[in-house]
Amino acid sequence: MIVPIELIPPQPVKYDITIDKLPKLTFNTKVVVVTNPTVAGFHLETLLSHIQSPELHVVTIPDGEQYKTLQTVESILNECFEHKLDRKSLLIAFGGGVIGDMTGFTASLYQRGIDFIQIPTTLLSQVDASVGGKTGVNNKYGKNLIGAFYQPKAVYINPEFLKTLPKREFAAGFAEIVKMAVMFDREYFDFLKNADLADEAQLKETIRRSVELKAWVVNQDEKEAGIRAVLNYGHTFGHVVENETDYTTYLHGEAVAIGMVMANALAVELGLMSEEEADEVKALLKTQELPTTYCIDDVDAFYEHFFLDKKSANNSIKFILPKKIGSHKIVQDIDEAVVKKVLRRFGEE
Template identity: 45%
Template sequence: MNTLNVELGERSYPIYIGVNTLRESGLIRGHLDSKKIVVVTNDVVDVLYGAQVMDLLTGLDAEKLVLPDGEQFKSLASFERVMTYLLENNAARDTTLIALGGGVIGDLTGFSAACYQRGIPFIQIPTTLLAQVDSSVGGKTAVNHPLGKNMIGAFYQPAAVIIDTMTLCSLPRREFAAGMAEVIKYGIIYDAQLFDWLEQHQQGLREKDQALLQEVVRRCCQIKAEIVAEDEQERGRRALLNLGHTFGHAIEAEQGYGNWLHGEAVATGIVLASVVAQHKNWLSASEVCRIVDLLKAFELPVKAPEKMGFDSFMRHMRHDKKVQANRIRFVIPDAIGSAVVTDDVDEALLKETLNAS
């Protein structure tokens, strides 16, 4: 098992990465100072891992709240349902929430923990690749609104992140591919060697080789932990983690949350950002081709939805939380392994890129 630490002073916490970590009760119990535990999960993950996690909590005052599965349920209505459950069951500040599931459950549970009685502890147990390499680490919690994704939320760090890469074996092919979009993102913005490694090991990753999965999850979590330790609340370098997200969030909002998976939208957003970079002479045509080919190797979309052109993108991107002084900010790669945050993308270039996509 690998153990990493997110270094945030008194809010520091460990990330445990291994095979069958969900069979080790000590990992969870070592981070429980509470009298009451509520496991929040969804109906798909509950069937797979709900009983296993509850068994780890035998002898404790542990309950389980099962929500519907899907991005469309990362909503204020679901947040209210969690709040109502906690209130009806007399949860107090000595309650710990455990988020068992993918990014939707992790974000919703974290936001609920941040708000309930002004903050109670929570633990992340991510079961999807996207959540393991990205959303479970760093303390970004939120729910969606019809006018924008993740616009209502808080920075709130977990007590621990417990990753069992065996859960990826039960992940549907499309969900696994969506997680790979975030993995590829790390290589583009931060680590050219990781990008090269992904090109070399794409077949083994598609086959879910456990040694490769542990290595890729470890490296992505390490990168995320380093960036978060430097810039917890995204006032600087952490914004680089949003490569593809400005375009991607627009796709999700336009198509309806859940119709395009988050990672699918991010993959297309990465391609659009790379095309902008090529027009600005920041990336070569061959570098853009490498990025597109690696995304396609994992069966990710590389073109925007049909009939979604410039006007549709702009309508949603103007509501993006990265807008500052009425200017949309983009993360644009300037090499494989490096990226910048910029609002210097003129409307003509955006129109050309988006209408051609």
């Protein structure tokens, strides 16, 4: 006997990413804002003055990637239960990528899913993390290994929040912008070479183009079955760098910058990109003083680490490499010796 299950397909997911001053936001449900002390100190008053809700709570979690854990998510969930949120309640992620990933994840879990909104306050989360619905936490096995695909109801990107962002964090966000350009758009890359990000209009235009590229990718491939994997350029190497340094030495974007330099070295080795193009990327990263070197102490250990990364299925690593600037190629089954030869060069630096 067979009983078939055929679920009625849900409505297609649609929402807007608004890049502008924060509008007035009015809700007729309970709202919980999740943020950290740093962001709250600078901007919470501004945020709260823009929100109308019958019941508004603020949950503050410690600042930092090391708190991006299942335990922290559980503590946010507990606060939601204490405030007796129901299925119609709303969470607002107010902060950087860590806040956004954990708030979205919490929203996906609370009573099997309630709505949430992203209001990113860092460049990295504005151009990358807040767009696309990847949520989750780290554990001792690596980054973002536990989580859900869960889309927000809206994203509000206010570039004014970036005025209080430390220079190093701004640069970390810039790394993800460079990533988008190198993978998908040579013309955007050239735009970035000449852009003055201190200029408000040019900053806004930079964010818009990055978000549009990200949206273009996510719209095609929400669950990362194909092209979305290209966004992991620099991340395969970068995750190992982050993990080796216990997530404390580098910001995520800084590790991605190093990872892109490593990926480019491999691309040069494979003849996918010229040495000059690799230098061009490095030079662009350096305009924001991003790190572009890293000393690999143990090449074998570094290489082994790849296999724990979630993007590697069946013990074969997929490397996402640039094909010149503005295009990409996913390369599988690169000879171990070739990868290690390239890695060894970073040991010598």
